[in-house]
Amino acid sequence: MSDKMLVQLENVWKTYQMDGVQVDAVRGVSLEIASGEFATVMGPSGSGKSSLLHLIGCLDSPTRGSIAYEGVQVSEMAESQLTNIRCRKVGFIFQAFNLLPTLDAKNNVMMPMRLAGLSKATSQERAEELLDRVGLRYRPNYLPKQLSGGERQRVAIARGLANKPPLLLADEPTGNLDSSSGSEIVELLAKLNHEGQTVVMVTHNPDAAKHSSRIFRMRDGKLSN
Amino acid sequence: MEHSGVKYIDTAALMKLEAAQRLSGRSGFVSAVLLTAEDINMVPELSVQLKSDYPELDVVTQNDLLKNAEKMMEMPNRFMGMISLTVLVVAVLVVMNVMMIAVTERTKEIGILRAIGAKKRTVLGIIVLEASILSLIGGVLGALVVIPAAYVMDWTRVLSVQETAKVSLLVVAVAVLAGIYPAYRATRINPIEALRNE
Numbered sequence: 061m062s063d064k065m066l067v068q069l070e071n072v073w074k075t076y077q078m079d080g081v082q083v084d085a086v087r088g089v090s091l092e093i094a095s096g097e098f099a100t101v102m103g104p105s106g107s108g109k110s111s112l113l114h115l116i117g118c119l120d121s122p123t124r125g126s127i128a129y130e131g132v133q134v135s136e137m138a139e140s141q142l143t144n145i146r147c148r149k150v151g152f153i154f155q156a157f158n159l160l161p162t163l164d165a166k167n168n169v170m171m172p173m174r175l176a177g178l179s180k181a182t183s184q185e186r187a188e189e190l191l192d193r194v195g196l197r198y199r200p201n202y203l204p205k206q207l208s209g210g211e212r213q214r215v216a217i218a219r220g221l222a223n224k225p226p227l228l229l230a231d232e233p234t235g236n237l238d239s240s241s242g243s244e245i246v247e248l249l250a251k252l253n254h255e256g257q258t259v260v261m262v263t264h265n266p267d268a269a270k271h272s273s274r275i276f277r278m279r280d281g282k283l284s285n
Numbered sequence: 286m287e288h289s290g291v292k293y294i295d296t297a298a299l300m301k302l303e304a305a306q307r308l309s310g311r312s313g314f315v316s317a318v319l320l321t322a323e324d325i326n327m328v329p330e331l332s333v334q335l336k337s338d339y340p341e342l343d344v345v346t347q348n349d350l351l352k353n354a355e356k357m358m359e360m361p362n363r364f365m366g367m368i369s370l371t372v373l374v375v376a377v378l379v380v381m382n383v384m385m386i387a388v389t390e391r392t393k394e395i396g397i398l399r400a401i402g403a404k405k406r407t408v409l410g411i412i413v414l415e416a417s418i419l420s421l422i423g424g425v426l427g428a429l430v431v432i433p434a435a436y437v438m439d440w441t442r443v444l445s446v447q448e449t450a451k452v453s454l455l456v457v458a459v460a461v462l463a464g465i466y467p468a469y470r471a472t473r474i475n476p477i478e479a480l481r482n483e
Binding site: 120144 | 396401402
């Protein structure tokens with residue numbers, strides 16, 4: 061495997077215990093994602109694509125197999141080390157936006173920077189830049205509930221970019237949006253990718269996948285091409 | 286007859302020793318002797334001396350009586366202490382319960398924070414801090430009720446600096462005790478489960 065790869069997965073398995081039944085969500089997946097890619101993972105619901113994304117994003121550890129992030133093994137890391145990677149190296153975008161409802165747009169974007177120990181002034185300045193970058197310059201003081209779905213997802217994208225992570229992960233980012241806001245979000249992700257941001261997106265929306273440089277198809281926990 | 290104000294004397298009759306001995310049919314019998322020392326500083330020494338000279342007698346000094354009286358006075362204090370302790374336990378349980386509800390209601394928010402890189406320690410700190418603020422507000426409200434009430438009931442001795450410091454420390458103790466378990470539970474929240482859709 062090449063060291064230039066941002067993320068490398070080798071024969072990764074994830075087994076969950078659900079009500080005493082073992083469920084293999086991810087079954088022996090190997091893949092590599094290079095810096096600058098816009099990779100999309102497609103597949104029906106329940107195919108394990110979200111679980112795969114959680115593993116890539118260090119939200120979860122594999123049951124078996126190895127995951128390397130920037131050449132560093134993360135599969136055996138302790139939870140506190142994974143938290144540190146999530147904080148600085150990965151940006152997450154979710155289907156349900158998952159903004160903090162009591163914080164306005166700017167403070168939501170500031171949160172990862174404050175968690176990483178940046179000063180209030182620096183975070184504030186950068187949050188404003190980021191909101192500008194995702195087209196929400198005029199709405200920094202709006203609460204999530206005062207924003208439309210598309211706007212909320214833009215705030216989430218700005219938050220995901222807060223600590224300049226090498227990797228931006230999006231889990232069904234258009235799933236809760238109408239088609240026009242959805243395609244705007246995908247276009248925003250494509251624009252960020254053109255500017256050099258590595259993006260991995262999970263979706264079952266074929267339109268969302270059309271900007272991606274590589275498409276993985278997933279079924280029953282395995283990649284199929 | 287008038288009351289003397291002293292319970293034991295109200296129910297007693299005063300008479301000459303011989304008369305009492307004759308009445309009770311125990312001539313020559315003396316049940317107690319009241320001694321006054323010339324020098325009050327000699328009292329402890331004298332009492333030791335008397336005890337060793339007459340081991341069959343009880344020797345009670347004024348100091349002993351005073352100590353007894355103090356012990357009696359302590360009873361209400363102890364009782365108040367028990368009430369305070371009960372209130373403390375109830376306060377811890379109430380704050381803990383409120384914080385457990387807060388943590389459960391905010392499972393998703395805590396999951397979000399953990400997903401975007403909040404350490405377990407950070408989550409722990411947030412919940413303990415919230416319990417502290419809650420307890421502090423409770424403490425201040427309590428003081429706002431108690432201080433005027435103490436003046437009204439002419440019971441201002443509870444407002445001493447020491448008592449105030451003691452109660453303030455108790456408030457901090459309540460916060461920490463009541464916050465730690467819910468905070469620990471908050472750190473156990475799995476972000477993936479917390480963020481699962483629906």
